[in-house]
Amino acid sequence: MEAPKKKLKVAIMGAKGYPYVYGGYDTLVKELGERLVAKGVHVRVYNHKSLFKERPKYVNGIECVYMGAVESKIGTQLSHTFFSMIHACFSNVDVIFVVNSGNGPIGWVSRFFKKASVINVDGLEWLRPKWKGIGSRYFFWASRLATKYFDQIINDSDEMQRVYKELFNADSKVIAYGAAVKEDVEVAPIEKWGIAPQDYFLIVGRLVPDNNADLIIKGFLESDSKKKLVIVGDVPFMDEYATVLKNLDDERLLFLGYVTDPHELGAWYTHCYAYFHGHEYGGTNPAMLKALGYGCAILALDTPFNQEMLQNGKHGWYFQKTVDSVKDIVETAEASKERMEYFRKTAREGLTQKYNWDYVTEQYLEVFEKVAGFKATKDKNPKRKLEKIDT
The missing domain is CATH 3.40.50.2000 (Glycogen Phosphorylase B;)
Incomplete structure (x- = not known):
């Protein structure tokens, strides 16, 4: 039976x-x-x-x-x-x-x-x-x-x-x-900040040491870039590391804290010149997948995990864990508009079946x-x- x-x-x-x-x-x-x-x-x-x-x-x-x-x-x-x-x-x-x-x-x-x-x-x-x-x-x-x-x-x-x-x-x-391939989001959610499309670099993630926001910010500020650096994320508690970063006084920095509206967050991804990914430990990272899904040009810390996600440079460039390396990649990216556009056009191809x-x-x-x-x-x-x- x-x-x-x-x-x-x-x-x-x-x-x-x-x-x-x-x-x-x-x-x-x-x-x-x-x-x-x-x-x-x-x-x-x-x-x-x-x-x-x-x-x-x-x-x-x-x-x-x-x-x-x-x-x-x-x-x-x-x-x-x-x-x-x-x-x-x-x-x-x-x-x-x-x-x-x-x-x-x-x-x-x-x-x-x-x-x-x-x-x-x-x-x-x-x-x-x-x-x-x-x-x-x-x-x-x-x-x-x-x-x-x-x-x-x-x-x-x-x-x-x-x-x-x-x-x-x-x-x-x-x-x-x-992850999922995302449609481009209209520019309206970022216009209220007086920022134009591709006039800024983007960081998305918690303000904790292993995401290396401090490294990226220092390298960016030492570069000759006239663009903004928009930082999305915070920590849900009082923290000296995050407080020091948020108190940095430079007109090129814009700290948004948590962006809970997915439509607004999608707009920041969609219209950035390049997305910085400084996450150091861990496997498949959701923020990186979102960046691929929204068609971002990606600048990532050189780790085995990030190499795997970007298919060893097919979908982005890598920087080393030094201020000078971040400075160099900011200036090189700004001087390589065609390459950044290529990364944006091909980013969604990085979301292969396994994602x-x-x-x-x-x-x-x-x-x-x-x-x-x-x-x-x-x-x-x-x-x-x-x-x-x-x-």
């Missing part, structure tokens, strides 16, 4: 929640979760209770569980994931998907309860300047434990896969972060089915049907 069909149930945790979109992981939860639901998967997302004033049970077909946490600077995320993991392990979900390598040690819970588990470990958190001392050692330890406790490790770039193999002797699967959200979702679904012991069966219904593999 044919085994009864069963709907795959996936629990997602480790981000802020759904539909709360703040950073890369929150966007991953949204884009992946909605597409999984469309494929007939039951998706449950564990939300930070304190962030949601309204708490509907279902949003766009996604089950939302509002979990509390021990609210503190270092304990909120870990405690929220721990409580969510306990809840999920006592439920009937088939696979638990966790994001953030800092949650690596919590995998012992799913291992103890014999629940299938997957973790996306992101980038080299232990090298980031904000995690000095104990914080750095914790993230390295947590990343190592993630490879021991979870059934499948997900990296979002080939370089991160290499790092995890080299440091932890751990096999992982590469599934890139998704397509539908393709990303298919890859995740294959992983979830595998670790949960499911297999796909053919059916005329466009929604995927699954049956449990006999063990």
Whole structure:
């Protein structure tokens, strides 16, 4: 007798929640979760209770569980994931998907309860300047434990896969972060600032040391450029590094803070002369993908991750981690208008299939089915049907 069909149930945790979109992981939860639901998967997302004033049970077909946490600077995320993991392990979900390598040690819970588990470990958190001392050692330890406790490790770039193999002797699967080709946005949102199209360079990202905004700003100010340097981003707390930068007095600098309107942010991307990407650690970066999607000429810090994303110089130029190198690339870019225009025209070609959200979702679904012991069966219904593999 044919085994009864069963709907795959996936629990997602480790981000802020759904539909709360703040950073890369929150966007991953949204884009992946909605597409999984469309494929007939039951998706449950564990939300930070304190962030949601309204708490509907279902949003766009996604089950939302509002979990509390021990609210503190270092304990909120870990405690929220721990409580969510306990809840999920006592439920009937088939696979638990966790994001953030800092949650690596919590995998012992799913291992103890014999629940299938997957973790996306992101980038080299232990090298980031904000995690000095104990914080750095914790993230390295947590990343190592993630490879021991979870059934499948997900990296979002080939370089991160290499790092995890080299440091932890751990096999992982590469599934890139998704992105989409964007239409050009009209110039109106930037005209209110009295800035013309291509009359400015652009930085987008948090004002933290490992994004190297200070380096880019210093190099730009030493150049002979008459253009503006527009900085989009901030930090959600009082910070000396960010404060020093924002207090720099030069008419060529424009600090916008957070730009939460996606239409306005798209306009800044669309009309910049070139986009500066100084992110130093991590795999596939969402800001870089947006720059490609909006057709930017890209000037990126020379790292293995940025080399991979720009296909070794096909879609941008690289600068070294020195003020002189930034100064030189500003002046060279301004003197190379034809090359910058070429980068703008071909940027969207850099969003190859691996960055397509539908393709990303298919890859995740294959992983979830595998670790949960499911297999796909053919059916005329466009929604995927699954049956449990006999063990």
